[in-house]
Amino acid sequence: MTPQRLSVLDIVAARTGHIGADEVWNLAKEQHPYVDLATIYRTLQLLKRVGVVTEVIIGNKLHFELADQHNRHNHMVCSTCDGVQTLSPDYLAEFSQRLEQEFGFTPDLDNITIGGLCSSCQPPG
Amino acid sequence: MTPQRLSVLDIVAARTGHIGADEVWNLAKEQHPYVDLATIYRTLQLLKRVGVVTEVIIGNKLHFELADQHNRHNHMVCSTCDGVQTLSPDYLAEFSQRLEQEFGFTPDLDNITIGGLCSSCQPPG
DNA sequence: TTCGCTTTCGCAAATCACTGCAATAACGGT
DNA sequence: ACCGTTATTGCAGTGATTTGCGAAAGCGAA
Numbered sequence: 001m002t003p004q005r006l007s008v009l010d011i012v013a014a015r016t017g018h019i020g021a022d023e024v025w026n027l028a029k030e031q032h033p034y035v036d037l038a039t040i041y042r043t044l045q046l047l048k049r050v051g052v053v054t055e056v057i058i059g060n061k062l063h064f065e066l067a068d069q070h071n072r073h074n075h076m077v078c079s080t081c082d083g084v085q086t087l088s089p090d091y092l093a094e095f096s097q098r099l100e101q102e103f104g105f106t107p108d109l110d111n112i113t114i115g116g117l118c119s120s121c122q123p124p125g
Numbered sequence: 126m127t128p129q130r131l132s133v134l135d136i137v138a139a140r141t142g143h144i145g146a147d148e149v150w151n152l153a154k155e156q157h158p159y160v161d162l163a164t165i166y167r168t169l170q171l172l173k174r175v176g177v178v179t180e181v182i183i184g185n186k187l188h189f190e191l192a193d194q195h196n197r198h199n200h201m202v203c204s205t206c207d208g209v210q211t212l213s214p215d216y217l218a219e220f221s222q223r224l225e226q227e228f229g230f231t232p233d234l235d236n237i238t239i240g241g242l243c244s245s246c247q248p249p250g
Numbered sequence: 251t252t253c254g255c256t257t258t259c260g261c262a263a264a265t266c267a268c269t270g271c272a273a274t275a276a277c278g279g280t
Numbered sequence: 281a282c283c284g285t286t287a288t289t290g291c292a293g294t295g296a297t298t299t300g301c302g303a304a305a306g307c308g309a310a
Contacts, residue, residue: 022296038299039258061297076224085230091220095219095220103212103243104243107240118229164290187267252310254310255309256306258303259302259303263299264299265296267296268295270291270294273289278283279282280283
């Protein structure tokens, strides 16, 4: 664990909810002015790999949030307004079990994001 | 419909299964040497918008395949080997209905891809 | 502390997807 | 066939993310 990595973790942890990679960078620069964006990305991928943060794809940008074991959830992202709603993993449990039983495929539940249209962005008619 | 677009469609249609944008480009250049990659992307997005092709994200590259109404399916992509399995949309129907009823959220079923580990890439133990 | 090995960092450049814009090609009306 | 309108193309450039690589930092053993 290096100072740069600690900063990244602190920044993600300080936020309740998700934060974009560019925002992490801007905040990290306040403490480490020369930190490179590549380091931010590498660190975020590392934290994701070890299970400390989860990744949410919003629009076409990567966002991250602390992986709180006591409040695990998935995300529904509206492709029109980029709004995010959280979803209890219970909704996916049965589906996930079927995939595992019938195909031996283990879905990566932590990183499943459901795209679609939120209630406010439904097409008229 | 222009010659370039017809080429793109032909190429995607000729393939049983998915094909990467770069592959489409390489094949399209055989018929239209000056076709630009941007045209490929724009055409693929167009074909997707009108429902003729569907998009599958494999690794972090876009792939496309013909949207066969008689053989609609989703995809399970292994994050280790990038292998792709198809999945009947029946598996998602119930889940999708719950989201719609309880949250008013309409998932974009055609473009849902499930990431995870396939049976061959399960961690040992 | 110093040496030596390993890991990480910063920088630059590559990658993939997308967009703005001027030039060009397609299409309909005459 | 000709002209004007509209849509599409090629090119260049942008944004987000990733990768290669030499320099620097971290860390354990002596």
